Amino acid sequence: EKQPATPVDALLAALPATCAYPDPEDAEGPNYAALVQKIGAVAALRDETARSDADLAAALEGSWDLAFTSSPSFAFNKGFTGVAGTLPGGADFVGLSQIVGVVANVEEVNYVEVVSPKLGGDALDVRVACDWALKRRFDALSRRDQVYHECLPRKVEYGPVSVDGKRVERGWKSMRVMNALAIEYLGEDLRVMKGTTAFFVFRRRKA
Secondary structure: OOOOOOHHHHHHHHOOOOOEOOOOOOOOOOOOHHHHHHHHHHHOOOOHHHOOHHHHHHHHOEEEEEEEEOOOHHHHHOOOOOHHHOOOOOEEEEEEEEEEEEEOOEEEEEEEEEEEEOOOOOOEEEEEEEEEEEEEEEEOOOOEEEEEEEEEEEEEEEOOEEEEOHHHHOOOHHHHHHOEEEEEEEOOOEEEEEOOOOEEEEEEOOO
16 A cells, blocks of 8 residues: 655645544543654644744635644633524534635635534534734743644624623633644645644645
């Protein structure tokens, strides 16, 4: 069997077809240790802080799908926003997309989280509007300079519900895990980000 030519090829081949994450409470579920090892190999390929902000911003623009995260918060919150756990009868997390761009001269990120109600009915889109920026600072944990993609939520909408202001900016705890992610690897079709301890792997959505 032909082996993948590069660490990036190996990771792309290993990524699940739909967004996956470990569930610490599921003793029989996959722990994804081999996948996390492949992610670490891609993260170590190059230093993205050597690239200019303009280059990184241009490479970030577009639509991305979250393919995998090693963050246990997704299992705890039943997804990114936690809305799935608040619906009557509960809901299953289906996926999360991230659209990065500039709208009306404002740098904007829009998340669309899809959840499927367990009591039936159509899947529900949870939309999160964020302001984004690139920030550079020294990371004491990794002991090196990092460039971060900061996405600060300002509005959440789903069904007839619309929430904005301080309730989103300060009070929506489940989304904080992705407020500032270090850019570990940013390629044409693959992006590896890292929070305090967890990886977030995005695949570029094909047109």
